Amino acid sequence: MDGVPVVSVRRAAGRTRAVALVLHGGAEHGTAAVGPWRLAYLRMVPLARALHRAGRKAGLEVRLVRNRRYGWNAPAEDPVDDARWALERIREDHPGLPVVLVGHSMGGRVVLRVADDPAVVGVCALAPWTPPGEPVDAVAGRSVVLLHGTRDRITSPRDSHAFAERAQELAKRIVRFDVTGEGHAMIRRPAVWTRLMCAFTLEAIDAGETDETLRQAWTRPADERLRIPV
Numbered sequence: 742m743d744g745v746p747v748v749s750v751r752r753a754a755g756r757t758r759a760v761a762l763v764l765h766g767g768a769e770h771g772t773a774a775v776g777p778w779r780l781a782y783l784r785m786v787p788l789a790r791a792l793h794r795a796g797r798k799a800g801l802e803v804r805l806v807r808n809r810r811y812g813w814n815a816p817a818e819d820p821v822d823d824a825r826w827a828l829e830r831i832r833e834d835h836p837g838l839p840v841v842l843v844g845h846s847m848g849g850r851v852v853l854r855v856a857d858d859p860a861v862v863g864v865c866a867l868a869p870w871t872p873p874g875e876p877v878d879a880v881a882g883r884s885v886v887l888l889h890g891t892r893d894r895i896t897s898p899r900d901s902h903a904f905a906e907r908a909q910e911l912a913k914r915i916v917r918f919d920v921t922g923e924g925h926a927m928i929r930r931p932a933v934w935t936r937l938m939c940a941f942t943l944e945a946i947d948a949g950e951t952d953e954t955l956r957q958a959w960t961r962p963a964d965e966r967l968r969i970p971v
Contacts, residue, residue: 746823747777747807748830751793758800759839759946760831763789764824765805766846766870771812782807784926785845788935792843795939799948804831813847820847824855832860841942846870846896846925849887853904856880863945865938868925870896871904881911886941886955888934888971890923905967916958917967933971 766781775782789805796803806827810819824842831840840860844852849869856864857879864880866887887905889898898919905917920933927934940952958969 744809746809746827748827749805751803753800753802754797756800757802757835760802760804760835761792761841761843761942762827763805764844764848764851766848767811769813773811775808775811791935792939792942796943820851821854824851828858839946841945843938854879856883865941867934868893868896869901871900873900875904877908877911880908882913884945885912885915887917888920888937890920892922893925895925902967914959916969918969918971921970
């Protein structure tokens with residue numbers, strides 16, 4: 742790996758009990774460095790802060806990755822390498838602790854790819870880029886939440902639903918929410934994205950927090966669990 746990603750760390754209050762790894766979006770192609778002013782990265786800063794506020798007293802550390810390159814760049818899949826590197830650093834610093842992955846857009850694709858890391862207990866994919874044929878094996882045995890805006894024109898809600906259908910038999914449990922009236926940038930209804938992301942993360946690390954929307958989602962019949970309007 743030439744160079745390394747930049748990782749911003751928000752420490753837990755007291756002893757660290759779990760880590761959330763937050764990944765930003767990008768583009769299909771692009772070898773330019775990701776500067777701190779990039780909108781895809783900046784979009785995740787308030788989400789990382791909100792997650793830290795919600796979980797720090799429960800021992801949650803939050804790490805926000807800034808990738809080396811802006812693009813997916815197949816066949817290299819640069820952001821996947823960056824995420825694997827970040828997971829290795831978490832294991833070095835906090836061996837044995839559970840990890841929850843949160844990613845938006847291209848970062849959503851990445852978190853679904855690296856969910857097979859043995860430390861990962863949960864995956865939250867926001868408006869994920871899940872093209873047809875995207876592999877689902879990595880989410881086996883994991884708790885998974887997907888959220889997608891119904892007006893997203895950048896990544897396909899239809900594709901993320903198809904991914905969730907394919908993953909349903911493998912995941913420990915999976916739900917998918919349709920965020921009504923929302924686009925790709927998560928700016929029309931930011932409170933919905935933030936609330937469900939935080940609630941799922943705290944639930945995944947057994948922090949004792951509950952959210953009624955999420956709690957009810959898990960209890961729905963399997964055929965209703967992948968198109969839940971919020």
